[in-house]
Amino acid sequence: MTTANSLKFRSIFAPSIVLITILLSVVGASAQEKRPTLDAETAKAIVEGCEHYAASNDIAVAIAVAGPGELLAALLRMDDVVPGAVEVAIWKARSSAKTPSISTVPGVASVAGGQPIFSLEGKLLGGVGVSGATENQDTACALAGIDAASRKLDEE
Numbered sequence: 001m002t003t004a005n006s007l008k009f010r011s012i013f014a015p016s017i018v019l020i021t022i023l024l025s026v027v028g029a030s031a032q033e034k035r036p037t038l039d040a041e042t043a044k045a046i047v048e049g050c051e052h053y054a055a056s057n058d059i060a061v062a063i064a065v066a067g068p069g070e071l072l073a074a075l076l077r078m079d080d081v082v083p084g085a086v087e088v089a090i091w092k093a094r095s096s097a098k099t100p101s102i103s104t105v106p107g108v109a110s111v112a113g114g115q116p117i118f119s120l121e122g123k124l125l126g127g128v129g130v131s132g133a134t135e136n137q138d139t140a141c142a143l144a145g146i147d148a149a150s151r152k153l154d155e156e
Contacts, residue, residue, distance in 0.1 A: 049148025096127025113138030
């Protein structure tokens, strides 16, 4: 193919490629709007809610939020948290991001402090894991974070 033919080929198909790209991005955007997801803002709100609960109750914890596919969305290690708490919080968050009813599956945490995160429609969006305090405090902290994020989203 000569240079002139190559340019002619590009000029004919370039507008089509742009149109297809625009259509795919519009279709993708509308599909994304319909499916609830655990975005960075929500993960941050969960961590902030957990941190507020922990500070109010004089406990130091590690807080992890995992989204779909166990992908880590947020992590906070408070000062003076016990050694190893970060790894355990991540494990709890990732385990809670899996189907929560199958606690017998290898690699799934069935210990306190890991809570699944659901959309209003009941879709599993991810999980939050808290570690560093007692089991009851870890659980209460995780639930406080989810509750705080839910209230924040309701206000918007």
